[in-house]
Amino acid sequence: MPELPEVETTVRRLRPEIVGRTITGVRLDWSRHTPTPAELRSLLPGRTVVGMARRGKYLVLDLEPAGRTLLIHLGMSGRLLTAAPDADPDKYAHTVLSMDNGRQLRFSDARKFGRLYLLADPRTVLGRLGPEPLSDAFSAGWLTEQLARRRRAIKPLIMEQSFIAGIGNIYADEALHRAGLEPRRPANSLAPAEADALHGGIQAVLAEAIEHGGTSLDWVYPGGKMQMRLRVYGRTGRPCLACGSSIERIVLGQRSTHFCPCCQR
DNA sequence: AACAGCCCCTGGGTGC
DNA sequence: TGCACCCAGGGGCTGT
Known part of the structure; x- marks a missing residue:
């Protein structure tokens, strides 16, 4: 589904609630992320989201410490939303991050074409992209x-x-x-x-x-x-x-x- | 460089 | 109701 405007809208909606939050837990029912589920479970908890932006169709979450970046691509059917842990059970939410405000960040994706990447250097993925169409670089x-x-x-x-x-x-x-x-x-x-x-x-x-x-x-x-x-x-x-x-x-x-x-x- | 074909997945709609 | 088939906003890979 989501093209640039849908990803941009998602970033604007989630940014106020996500930036400043620390990840406290990870639940993964899907293994095609980068790196492996075991590594994500080990690397994500304790990190704080210090920035949230968009590049192309990717959501870009800057994490501290250690300058890791979390990239999320929603594929064709992916959605990103926050919810209380006991609210609205979602059988398509195959990736769920718990946050220190007691809420969850849910990556819900019926078709499972979406991907999540935790990277030391986001340029390994974002570096392949052409210019942003709403930036000065695209003249x-x-x-x-x-x-x-x-x-x-x-x-x-x-x-x-x-x-x-x-x-x-x-x-x-x-x-x-x-x-x-x-x-x-x-x-x-x-x-x-x-x-x-x-x-x-x-x-x-x-x-x-x-x-x-x-x-x-x-x-x-x-x-x-x-x-x-x-x-x-x-x-x-x-x-x-x-x-x-x-x-x-x-x-x-x-x-x-x-x-x-x-x-x- | 460009393109077709195939793959990854699931759900909804339609026609029989 | 069941079932086959087609369609779908994404993109990576391979062979030509």
Whole structure:
């Protein structure tokens, strides 16, 4: 599920309660984390969360002492929430950290694609990511230059985390509609004005999604309102809000792709 | 560099 | 009710 806006919303919601808390216990029913469950049980208790941020689709928790960093990637169905130990039993919460305020930080993930990493140097994971799309490093000039060097289809390219960090299937489709670009266009076929439009579309849709608390689809990510503002994602066969044409669905890079054949060229 | 195919997992919806 | 099948917001790996 979670793309940049949903992770950002999660960080903003949890930060006030998590920062300053010391981890007192760990329960793990899932072994595909890094390092092993035994090491996590040994290394996490006693450490205090001194900072909480987002990089791409990763939640980044800085821990003291010893400068360890906890990275959490929510995968497709992961959620991070706090709860009282006896509240709302959650059979998908396979990773639970107890905190010194008596509450739990629960990593709930029905599909188990999410991952947690406790690292001495977070750059081993985060170093592979491209620029943050809402930072100065992601400028229209930079994007124009990069696009000229690639001939790959534009949609799978902007979803490549090493190219730009944080964009997933929903916001790729939405950014391309806002930019008026057909998802299969080769990156190096974009004129500078089109690259500018793509840059603007990416920043606008991500900012709008953060403002509205992210996209809630099905039961996966609660609380967001952005799903009511999506213009193409999940709207196959329905009229384009700009021109009335029927939204098309194709498969591109093995992901469903929605676009308006009239507005996006 | 790019792409297809496969894998990791589970749940929900649909059609028979 | 059961069952087969398709779909899903993520990404890593491999072979071409």
